[in-house]
Amino acid sequence: MEKTKVTMDKIVNLCKSRGFVYPGSEIYNGFANTWDFGPVGVELKNNIKRAWWKRFVQEEPNSYGADADILMNPNVWQASGHIQAFSDPKMDCKSCKQRFRADNLVEEHSKGSVKAEAMTNEELEAYINEHKVKCPHCGNFNWTQIRQFKLMFETSRGTVDGEKDVVYLRPETAQGVYVNFLNVQRTTRARLPFSVSQVGKSFRNEITPGNFLLRTIEFEQMEHQTFCRAEESMEIYEKTKQKALQFAEDLGLKAENLRFHDHDKLAFYAKAACDIQFKYPIGWEELNGIHHRSTHDLTQHQNLSGKSLAYLDPVTNEKFIPTVVEYAIGADRLTLAVLCEAYDEEVLADGETRVVLHFIPAIAPYKVAVLPLQKNLSEKAREINEMLSKHFMCDYDEAGSIGKRYRRQDEIGTPFCVTIDFQTLDDNTVTVRDRDTMQQIRLKVDELVAYVNEKIFW
Numbered sequence: 363m364e365k366t367k368v369t370m371d372k373i374v375n376l377c378k379s380r381g382f383v384y385p386g387s388e389i390y391n392g393f394a395n396t397w398d399f400g401p402v403g404v405e406l407k408n409n410i411k412r413a414w415w416k417r418f419v420q421e422e423p424n425s426y427g428a429d430a431d432i433l434m435n436p437n438v439w440q441a442s443g444h445i446q447a448f449s450d451p452k453m454d455c456k457s458c459k460q461r462f463r464a465d466n467l468v469e470e471h472s473k474g475s476v477k478a479e480a481m482t483n484e485e486l487e488a489y490i491n492e493h494k495v496k497c498p499h500c501g502n503f504n505w506t507q508i509r510q511f512k513l514m515f516e517t518s519r520g521t522v523d524g525e526k527d528v529v530y531l532r533p534e535t536a537q538g539v540y541v542n543f544l545n546v547q548r549t550t551r552a553r554l555p556f557s558v559s560q561v562g563k564s565f566r567n568e569i570t571p572g573n574f575l576l577r578t579i580e581f582e583q584m585e586h587q588t589f590c591r592a593e594e595s596m597e598i599y600e601k602t603k604q605k606a607l608q609f610a611e612d613l614g615l616k617a618e619n620l621r622f623h624d625h626d627k628l629a630f631y632a633k634a635a636c637d638i639q640f641k642y643p644i645g646w647e648e649l650n651g652i653h654h655r656s657t658h659d660l661t662q663h664q665n666l667s668g669k670s671l672a673y674l675d676p677v678t679n680e681k682f683i684p685t686v687v688e689y690a691i692g693a694d695r696l697t698l699a700v701l702c703e704a705y706d707e708e709v710l711a712d713g714e715t716r717v718v719l720h721f722i723p724a725i726a727p728y729k730v731a732v733l734p735l736q737k738n739l740s741e742k743a744r745e746i747n748e749m750l751s752k753h754f755m756c757d758y759d760e761a762g763s764i765g766k767r768y769r770r771q772d773e774i775g776t777p778f779c780v781t782i783d784f785q786t787l788d789d790n791t792v793t794v795r796d797r798d799t800m801q802q803i804r805l806k807v808d809e810l811v812a813y814v815n816e817k818i819f820w
C-alpha cells in the first residue's frame with residue numbers, strides 16, 4: 363500500500379469535517395488562533411492527558427498531582443519575573459500593518475542557519491536591515507523598530523470602576539506548583555527527590571500564533587516539576603529527557619520524527635535546557651521543553667512572600683531550597699503531533715484510497731464502533747452497544763453501506779468495528795474488524811470486552 367504526503371491543510375480539514383477540532387467562534391467569522399474541540403477531539407485530547415498522568419503521576423514513584431487556580435496573586439508573576447520580562451521582540455510592517463516576531467523573521471530568512479533565539483534586539487535589527495528581510499505578508503521592507511510585546515493577558519478584579527486591581531491569566535501552570543511546594547511536601551511527607559504534576563489551561567498573547575494547534579493564545583499544559591538536591595539534579599535532568607522522549611514514542615510518535623534540541627540561550631539561573639522537537643508537516647517544531655531551573659523559582663517566591671520555602675531533611679536536619687527540573691508539554695501541541703503521525707492515505711489493492719488515523723488503540727477517541735449490518739438487526743446491535751459502552755467509548759452507526767461506515771470509522775481512528783449480522787441472532791457471535799489490517803475475525807459477544815481490553819492496555 364502506498365502512502366501519500368500529509369499536509370497541515372489535510373489535517374485541519376479532516377479535523378473539522380470529522381469533529382476533532384472546529385475554528386473558534388466560527389459563526390462570527392472566527393477569532394484568530396482559537397480552536398474548539400469537537401466530540402472526537404475532546405476524547406482524543408482527554409485520552410492523551412490521561413496517558414500522560416498515568417505515566418508521570420500514577421506510575422512514577424514519589425510523584426503527586428496538584429491543580430492550582432488560573433488566577434493567582436499578582437505577586438506570583440512579579441516573583442517569577444513574568445511581569446518584568448515575559449515578552450517577545452516584535453516588529454510591525456508599516457505598509458500592511460502586520461505584526462511579526464523579529465527572531466522568527468531572522469530564523470526564517472536564514473533558513474535556521476542563524477540562531478536568532480540567542481541574539482539581542484540590536485543584533486536582530488542589524489541582521490534584518492543588512493539582509494533587507496522583507497515582510498512575509500506584503501513583501502515590502504518597511505519595518506518599525508523592535509519593541510518588546512508583553513505576552514501575559516491582563517484582566518481585573520474589583521467591583522468599583524477605577525479601583526480595580528490588575529490580575530493575570532497564568533502563562534504557565536508551573537508557578538502554581540512552586541507556590542504549593544511545601545504544602546504538597548508536608549501533606550504527603552514526601553522526601554527529595556519527588557515530583558508534582560499539573561495539567562491545566564495557560565494563556566499567552568502570542569504575536570505570531572498560527573499553524574493550527576501549534577501556537578494558540580489559549581492552550582493546555584502538562585507540567586511535571588521534580589524537586590531535588592543540586593548534586594543529583596543533572597542526572598535527573600538527563601533521565602527526564604529520556605522519559606519525555608519515551609513517552610512521545612509510546613504514544614505513537616516515530617523515533618525518526620523526534621529529536622532533542624539544546625537551547626543556545628539559557629536563562630541566567632538555568633544550568634541546562636532543551637526541547638524535544640517533532641517533525642510536523644510544516645517542519646521541525648518544539649513539542650516540549652525540559653528545563654533545569656536551579657533554585658531560582660522557589661528562592662524568588664521565598665524572597666517576595668517572606669515565607670520560608672526551605673526543605674528540612676528529616677535525616678540530616680539540613681535546611682535548603684531544592685533544585686527544580688521541569689518537563690513541560692502542551693496537550694494541544696501533542697494532540698496535533700499525534701494527529702499528524704497517525705494520518706495516512708492508503709491506496710488499496712482495488713485502487714480506492716482510504717484515509718485512516720492509526721492512533722495507538724489506548725488513545726483512540728472511540729475504542730469500538732457497533733455496526734448492525736442491516737437496520738432490522740438494530741435491536742441486538744443496541745443491546746451489544748449498551749453492554750460495551752459500560753467499558754469503553756463506543757460509536758453506534760446504522761446509516762449507510764457497511765463499507766462507507768468502515769471508512770468513517772477509519773477516518774476517526776476507531777481501532778475495532780463490531781458488526782452484527784444474522785448469524786449473531788443464531789449463535790451470539792459478531793465480526794471484529796481491525797482498523798489497520800482490515801482483517802476480520804469472529805468472536806463470541808461474551809469475549810468482546812476482554813479482547814478489546816487487552817488491545818487497549820497501555
Ligand code: GAP
Binds near residue numbers: 581585690691696
Ligand atoms: N513552565 C515552562 C513552560 O511553560 P514553555 O516552553 O514556554 O515552558 C511548555 O512551554 C510547552 O507548552 C511547550 O513546549 C509547548 O508544548 C506548550 N506551549 C507553549 N506555548 C504554547 C502556545 N502558544 N500554544 C500551544 N502550546 C504552547
